[in-house]
Amino acid sequence: MLRRVAIVTDGPGWHGCRLVRAFRARGFEAVYVRLRDCRFDLSCSWHGIVMPGFGQRLPDGVFVKSVPGGTLEQVVLRLDILHALREVGVPVYNDARAIERTVDKAMTSFLLRRAGVPTPPTWVVETRDKARAVLLKETAAGHRVVIKPLFGSQGSGLRLLSAGMDVPDLAQYQGVAYLQRYIDSGEGRWHDYRVFVIGGSAAAAMRRWGVCWISNAARGARCEAVEPTPALAQLACDAARAVGADYAGVDIVVDRQGDAYVIEVNGMPAWRSLQSVTRINLARCLVEDFVSRCVAPRLEAAC
The missing domain is CATH 3.30.1490 (Dna Ligase; domain 1)
Structure with missing residues (x-):
């Protein structure tokens, strides 16, 4: 039987193309699915979940790249679909709970503090x-x-x-x-670190040099690949674990005294800027972790 996974995204673009190639290399057909096109129909099948492109059969796994915004009711319904998929045994990467925790900065900060991960007041x-x-x-x-x-x-x-x-x-x-x-990384030398965590390990990292105190690549920051220190790598992995994320982009600022703080944990991170400065194939790493750790055990158990 053909093994098929869903990539949840509204706009496949650069990231989607790389994920499709990586899934194909692992023997999976990947289908783009928009959450806004999914629905519940409790009359159509035992599970009651309708995902375009899959008929009555559910995917072997769901990779969540993005969840579109909308009204409160629309967003809740889209997350409900992801919750329901997990309830019926479909591996979801990252699942709805991790997405809810990371999209909401207040909950992220609360969970980091509760787990003892250094984060600013x-x-x-x-x-x-x-x-x-x-x-x-x-x-x-x-x-x-x-x-x-x-x-x-x-x-x-x-x-x-x-x-x-x-x-x-x-x-x-x-x-x-x-x-x-505000954590000052050095006036005029503003920078932070983005550590990409996959399956509990720091897969790659970059330092972002900002043109102002906001060190985002989308705001013109210059990115350079770095090998994270063991301390930074551990901090990033602890942060991802605190929010329950399978994969995450963890933003860390180190102050002038050398103390590191986790500022944000991104549960649906883009990685194009990081990919541009590292030789590691991040899409391949993501798919390898998802398939080997989440999808394959389910398929083997079903045999």
């Missing part, structure tokens, strides 16, 4: 007055504060707040202020 509040109180206390102690959207990526919406500044209107942040102490 963080506050999440719903009123401007409470946010102002945090800012006043932090700046009085000589710190600066970053305000971020609770949901967001690629450095969008970030603002650095210093003494004498006011908290912006929270309507810009959907009524929630996510505030985090």
Whole structure:
């Protein structure tokens, strides 16, 4: 029987093409699936999940590259599909719970702190007055504060707040202020590390040199491959484990004193910039881990 997997993405593009090739090399046909096209139909099969391209048969595994935004109800339904697939025994990589934990910065920070992973002091509040109180206390102690959207990526919406500044209107942040102490990696030499964790190991890493304090490749940062120190690699793996991610892009900042902090854990990371500076075939590594650790044991058990 032909082995088939689904790649969940709205726009296959560069990443999708590489994943398809890597799956083909492992003997799998990969089918692109948009979550917005999936649905529940409890009258059509024993499992009640409809995925275009698979009929009544479910995929042998599901690789989640992206989950599109939408209304609260639409996003919940799309994640429900991923939850349901796992409930009926289909391996999902990363699964819905890991995605929920990493998309939500507040939950990510909570889980990192709970697991003892170093992360900057963080506050999440719903009123401007409470946010102002945090800012006043932090700046009085000589710190600066970053305000971020609770949901967001690629450095969008970030603002650095210093003494004498006011908290912006929270309507810009959907009524929630996510505030985090700013970690200074070196004024004028802004940089951070992206460590790509696959299956509990640090597969590759890069240093991103920012043109400003936001060191995202999407914001013009210059990327260079690095061999992470054992400490950085372990920190990244601990962070991925804390949120339950099979694979993750872990962002780490090292301050002037040499102390490292996990800033974010990305549960649906892009890796094009990292691939451009490393010889490691990241799509192949992802597929190898997914197939060997998640899909193959299920197929063998079914024989």
